[in-house]
Amino acid sequence: MNEAEDEKAQVTIKFKKNIKWTIHYESTGLNFEVHYALQEQPHILLAQIAQRTARSVFVKACKNIDRCEVNKPKKIDNNTINTPITLQTAGVNFEVFHKLVDYLDINEVRSNDIHAMLNTYGVEAARATIIGEVKGVFGAYGIHVDMRHLNLIADFMTFDGGYRPMSRLGMGQFSTSPFGKMTFETATKFIVEAASHGESDTLDGPSASVCLGKPVKVGTGSFGLLQNFSLEQPVAM
Amino acid sequence: MAAEMEVDDVDVHEVPECIASMIDRGSVESHRLFLARRTAMEMLRDRGYSVPEAEIARTLPEFRAWWAEKPGIERLAFTTTLVSDPSKKVQLVFCPPEPVKIATIREIYLQTKEENLSRLVLILQSKILSRAREAIKEIFKFKVDIFQATDLLVNITKHVLKPKHEVLSADQKAKLLKEYNVEDSQLPRMLETDAVARYYGFDKGTVVKVTYDGELTGKRVAYRCVF
Numbered sequence: 001m002n003e004a005e006d007e008k009a010q011v012t013i014k015f016k017k018n019i020k021w022t023i024h025y026e027s028t029g030l031n032f033e034v035h036y037a038l039q040e041q042p043h044i045l046l047a048q049i050a051q052r053t054a055r056s057v058f059v060k061a062c063k064n065i066d067r068c069e070v071n072k073p074k075k076i077d078n079n080t081i082n083t084p085i086t087l088q089t090a091g092v093n094f095e096v097f098h099k100l101v102d103y104l105d106i107n108e109v110r111s112n113d114i115h116a117m118l119n120t121y122g123v124e125a126a127r128a129t130i131i132g133e134v135k136g137v138f139g140a141y142g143i144h145v146d147m148r149h150l151n152l153i154a155d156f157m158t159f160d161g162g163y164r165p166m167s168r169l170g171m172g173q174f175s176t177s178p179f180g181k182m183t184f185e186t187a188t189k190f191i192v193e194a195a196s197h198g199e200s201d202t203l204d205g206p207s208a209s210v211c212l213g214k215p216v217k218v219g220t221g222s223f224g225l226l227q228n229f230s231l232e233q234p235v236a237m
Numbered sequence: 238m239a240a241e242m243e244v245d246d247v248d249v250h251e252v253p254e255c256i257a258s259m260i261d262r263g264s265v266e267s268h269r270l271f272l273a274r275r276t277a278m279e280m281l282r283d284r285g286y287s288v289p290e291a292e293i294a295r296t297l298p299e300f301r302a303w304w305a306e307k308p309g310i311e312r313l314a315f316t317t318t319l320v321s322d323p324s325k326k327v328q329l330v331f332c333p334p335e336p337v338k339i340a341t342i343r344e345i346y347l348q349t350k351e352e353n354l355s356r357l358v359l360i361l362q363s364k365i366l367s368r369a370r371e372a373i374k375e376i377f378k379f380k381v382d383i384f385q386a387t388d389l390l391v392n393i394t395k396h397v398l399k400p401k402h403e404v405l406s407a408d409q410k411a412k413l414l415k416e417y418n419v420e421d422s423q424l425p426r427m428l429e430t431d432a433v434a435r436y437y438g439f440d441k442g443t444v445v446k447v448t449y450d451g452e453l454t455g456k457r458v459a460y461r462c463v464f
Contacts, residue, residue: 095390101272106391120432121398122431123431124447158425159426160426161425161428
């Protein structure tokens with residue numbers, strides 16, 4: 001290390017030691033000012049400091065809501081699609097939205113949390129949400145499903161006024177036909193359950209009838225035929 | 238100089254309002270009470286009670302001015318009668334911000350005893366103790382609807398996903414059950430604790446005609462029995 005370099009290093013160290021700066025901020029309501037008092041300081045970029053600080057500052061949080069994004073109307077070929085500006089949140093807390101009734105269109109709030117919709121807006125809103133969600137899943141692949149199918153699914157799931165799964169769990173609670181449940185899934189579980197509780201099956205359902213080789217009670221199987229066996233007397237010649 | 242001023246005026250863009258100007262400077266409590274009372278009034282009107290339009294149309298500044306005159310929770314109470322049967326009276330009562338105890342319920346009972354009510358709507362600002370809830374069933378001989386003020390900040394029946402609900406009369410119900418050859422227990426159900434059932438005050442056994450007319454659900458009619 002030569003003499004010139006050594007001198008340069010000493011100057012740098014000395015310069016660093018002599019930096020004098022103070023920072024304080026003043027705030028009134030939602031407005032705040034950050035004051036930097038700098039002496040003997042080289043030029044600094046305040047914009048970077050402000051951005052870095054803004055990212056780390058905690059402003060406000062809401063329970064169960066992690067993130068909130070603004071969805072602005074999309075532009076296609078310089079034409080703005082006529083859709084309103086919406087907020088999309090990660091997490092659901094309707095109470096927070098309800099407090100912002102003056103700023104948000106609360107009557108248009110939607111969620112994919114069916115349970116939250118059920119508790120807040122009732123069974124019919126939950127039913128409509130189920131339809132919307134199932135439709136959305138198929139719609140992403142360009143598949144059109146007739147509304148009757150979706151209505152049937154939603155009606156089954158909300159039949160008892162609550163919200164039950166359309167699976168063997170939902171079926172197990174509400175189906176009265178042990179054979180019907182067995183032919184769907186987990187036959188062993190249902191047969192043991194039916195035997196231990198002494199359940200009976202009237203074989204009204206198609207699955208139960210097919211299971212035991214009986215004609216299904218639909219279509220031509222929904223009625224019987226009676227034949228009159230009393231033979232007619234031969235006509236005397 | 239004047240010409241320059243005009244040019245300056247043209248060049249200057251209108252500065253958007255600061256977010257601070259959108260913030261409600263009034264008390265949070267008065268805002269919450271205003272929203273809860275307005276929704277409660279709409280609820281009574283939707284149940285078929287006579288409610289003056291002025292009560293529902295009242296704005297927040299008007300409410301605050303009225304409230305500031307003499308802030309007292311008892312001023313928020315409101316009594317009205319059923320349009321179809323004026324002998325049936327209902328009273329809307331706001332409870333104090335403290336947790337509701339048996340003493341509070343007894344106090345409300347003494348206030349409403351002379352009114353000859355057929356229904357009472359209690360709006361709570363905090364939790365209600367389980368003993369007080371039991372006391373309501375014992376003390377009052379008529380049905381008492383209990384709501385939290387936070388549940389009434391918004392009128393849920395104005396939501397886009399909520400279809401039209403109509404209560405069937407006893408004759409209409411009997412006709413429906415006969416037509417489809419079913420019992421009311423076989424109809425799709427709506428729980429008595431359901432948000433919409435609580436809003437309209439449906440009793441157990443009520444059959445509701447639900448008319449869907451939306452983009453999501455399509456046009457159709459269904460029936461639900463309150464359980």
